[in-house]
Amino acid sequence: MDVLEAIGGLRVVRRYQDRPLEAAHLEAILNAGRRASSSKNRQRWDFVVVTERAGLRALSEVGPYAGHVADAAAAIALVFPSPTGEKPHSTSWDLGLAAQNMILAAWSLGIGSCPITVYEPELARRILGYPADHECEQLLTFGYPADPEDLSRPLRGGRRRPLGDVVHRERW
Numbered sequence: 001m002d003v004l005e006a007i008g009g010l011r012v013v014r015r016y017q018d019r020p021l022e023a024a025h026l027e028a029i030l031n032a033g034r035r036a037s038s039s040k041n042r043q044r045w046d047f048v049v050v051t052e053r054a055g056l057r058a059l060s061e062v063g064p065y066a067g068h069v070a071d072a073a074a075a076i077a078l079v080f081p082s083p084t085g086e087k088p089h090s091t092s093w094d095l096g097l098a099a100q101n102m103i104l105a106a107w108s109l110g111i112g113s114c115p116i117t118v119y120e121p122e123l124a125r126r127i128l129g130y131p132a133d134h135e136c137e138q139l140l141t142f143g144y145p146a147d148p149e150d151l152s153r154p155l156r157g158g159r160r161r162p163l164g165d166v167v168h169r170e171r172w
Helices: 005-009 024-035 053-058 067-071 087-108 119-128
Strands: 046-050 074-081 112-117 136-145
Touching: 005 046, 005 087, 024 074, 024 087, 046 053, 053 067, 053 074, 053 119, 067 136, 074 087, 074 119, 087 112, 112 119, 119 136
Parallel strands: none
Antiparallel strands: 046 074, 074 136, 112 136
């Protein structure tokens, strides 16, 4: 799949088939995250992959919008070192690049995904076991869409601001 085609057709998918991801697909998704650009090549990320149903069910409790995690084929937690003082702005940027790489790689393989905000970080830490000097603010869920039409359904109109409304040239 062409990158622009993937970006243009990308949709959030929250309903998945009850089957695991192919091992090669999961590895490709993880590699896409690992290959993301990062500020000064610091790569301040670790990915905790959860595929066991009990772990996915537990993670579905980390926030009010995380219920569908229980039915995903996999969840990937984006974990980063706790900042000393203020969080470097580049950490959020780097994690976003890694997440988008994984989401687009998944989409190109016919796999849906959805980003999740972690509202209960201590619960996430207990479930995932990452060190006390690390944090997790986001999860990504992945799975083959329950409705294969989700991969090709036309985008709903009126959901994105027109380009002319968001682009300012030279000055605001």
